Amino acid sequence: MAGKRNPDDPRNNLFREFVRVVSEIRPWYIVMENVPGIITMKKGAVKEEICQAFVDIGYSNVSVAILESAAYGVPQIRPRTFFIANKFGKINPYPKPQLLPHQYKPIESAISDLPELTPVPEINHQWTRHSQEYMERLAKVPPGGSLYKTYADAFKRQYLGKPSMTIKENHGGTHIHPYLNRVISAREMARLQSFPDSFIFEGSMKKAMWQIGNAVPPRLAECIGYALISFLNKIADDKGVFNN
Numbered sequence: 001m002a003g004k005r006n007p008d009d010p011r012n013n014l015f016r017e018f019v020r021v022v023s024e025i026r027p028w029y030i031v032m033e034n035v036p037g038i039i040t041m042k043k044g045a046v047k048e049e050i051c052q053a054f055v056d057i058g059y060s061n062v063s064v065a066i067l068e069s070a071a072y073g074v075p076q077i078r079p080r081t082f083f084i085a086n087k088f089g090k091i092n093p094y095p096k097p098q099l100l101p102h103q104y105k106p107i108e109s110a111i112s113d114l115p116e117l118t119p120v121p122e123i124n125h126q127w128t129r130h131s132q133e134y135m136e137r138l139a140k141v142p143p144g145g146s147l148y149k150t151y152a153d154a155f156k157r158q159y160l161g162k163p164s165m166t167i168k169e170n171h172g173g174t175h176i177h178p179y180l181n182r183v184i185s186a187r188e189m190a191r192l193q194s195f196p197d198s199f200i201f202e203g204s205m206k207k208a209m210w211q212i213g214n215a216v217p218p219r220l221a222e223c224i225g226y227a228l229i230s231f232l233n234k235i236a237d238d239k240g241v242f243n244n
Contacts, residue, residue, distance in 0.1 A: 071097035169209035
């Protein structure tokens, strides 16, 4: 929901490349993720165009749902739209929420054990360097408040005791740490996305933040995958895929 949401942005047509790849590989099921705003863009016309594109290549049963990442154990509020489709006319399964809102994991459950002021480059625990003046400005930002009035959805201070706000990279900065006067690090972002520390992001710190901020939380992807397994196994049995 952030940004200008220009309906004519060429990036809005990237789904066509996804459709092209699907048309060549022909998987049994497909899963495509996007931001919630994709559903209402151009008064719903974009969503309908995407669904029709899948129908046109043989995936007649297309479903669309918004899943809240925090409901699946991700310590972050991150609602995302998921298109699921299959070419057999079967049900498109979505994972059932595993947590109620009062059970969502708070931000500190994911990042409290990381060094607060000492970077650890080996695991991407690095953040934007701030001048003393900038840190003094950050110190005045209350939880939920933003450093900037013009970009109110960026550089917001996180709340303790609650899941992280939706994380993203924003010109070298992310959201502000709950109580430290710095932005959260790339590894803290990764933890909030549910990436394990063993998953190292290559490239510069900014490139790492871009990768992390644009990713689907692995934990949510895992839950979607498990929801599909029984359906995929049933199709395999019907087709005799595993028979000798």
